[in-house]
Amino acid sequence: MLTPPEQFGIVEPGLYRSDTLHPSHFPFIRSLNLKTAILLTPELPSRAMSNFFEENQIRLIDLALGSWKNNSNSNSNNNTDATGSGAGGQGAGGDSSTSGTGGGAGGGGGSGANMFTLTTPSIPAAPFQTSWWKPLSEELIKEGLEMILDVNNYPIMVMDTSGIHEIGTFMGCLRRLQHWNLSSIIVEYRAYAGNKARYVNEQFIELFDIDWITLPASLPIWWIEQETMWREEEEERELQLEQEREAEAHRRQEDLNQLTIRPSNVTTSS
Template sequence: MTTIATPTTLYDPPPSFALVSPFLYRSSVPTSSHLPYLVPLHLKTLLSLGPELPSKALQQWCELQNVRLVHLGRKRDVVGEASTWKPVQEELVKEGLQVLLSRENAPCLVVDPSGVHEVGILIGCLRKLQRWTLSAIFAEYASLAGSQSRDIEEQFIELFDTDLVVIPPLENRIDGVRDVVNDPPLLAPPQ
């Protein structure tokens, strides 16, 4: 009779955890109970979009695991933008995309308090850079946001100007993003 070994330790993923693409993940801000789940991912970067600094426990875990902690949530407090219709500042999204696009930051986990709002906007804008259709972007956004989806966030994604983002050279960027101006053509022109 063959016995199957079962793990004695169950790992608990952070709420709203999902794979975005190879080496890119999203979730709510992990607590101490979620950290063992993250260890096998071998993260290089944790990108925090929430307004509050990550907890001391998370900061210490990042240091122990050699994970670069990038906190862009402070961008929410930019003077003069609080009265606009935008759910986040374009600068936060632009800087977040710069982190995501760089191959040196992968594997990367993107977090915000809910794992839905700022993360959903950032990933939606990444999908625009990847040339997804708006209907596909909004379907992914709605499937992960569920009852927390917001029309204003979809509107932000739709209106976000991808020309604001500086796309790294091909050898330094994640797969799935093309720089239509500087990359070589996908198909060579007929000769």
């Protein structure tokens, strides 16, 4: 029997969201034929989850851990890393083109060609939470969105511990990039969050600068189709507005012409 995670969802074809995985979820996740999994929380995955990704040759990328580690390394008073992460180079869990050179976590030195290593991309040094109201850093969102818009990473799943807060914010920013209106974005966010919804997450989504995102060269089919449809709709709206402006200008010109040629009814008295 296939048991999906509690907060599992299909975002777009080949793009999934989920909370943390447990062994009972593995058969279902295996059926998705994932190529890449992204973690948004600065916590090492469980041994069972790491083994599952290794056995199924799924590249595991912990964006938040990379951001947290970079921020920790930039602090002169940083303590010894308590996560037990290795000090290896580029993770060997994916192919040789894997971006990011963060330390391999949970996999030792990462020297063995077949050894699974958690990949932590090199995100510009910034706190995991840059201020009290930001659930994620902008750098992490940018890095993650560019990854899930690269068709070479598909099929792909994005996870956090609860499946609600970080991932809800992340997907809200994706919806902004897809030209969704804010009301629809908030409805989707609250559908997963329920009574755990946070206003700061919704505020972050609204204020996130989507112009900061650099689109990859190879985009998913669903993105290309949606962008084409959106551009066609924008062109239709522009054409309609132009026609309305021309009609209004024509009406005004007719009114002016009627005022100009209207005979005078003024009579003079002797």
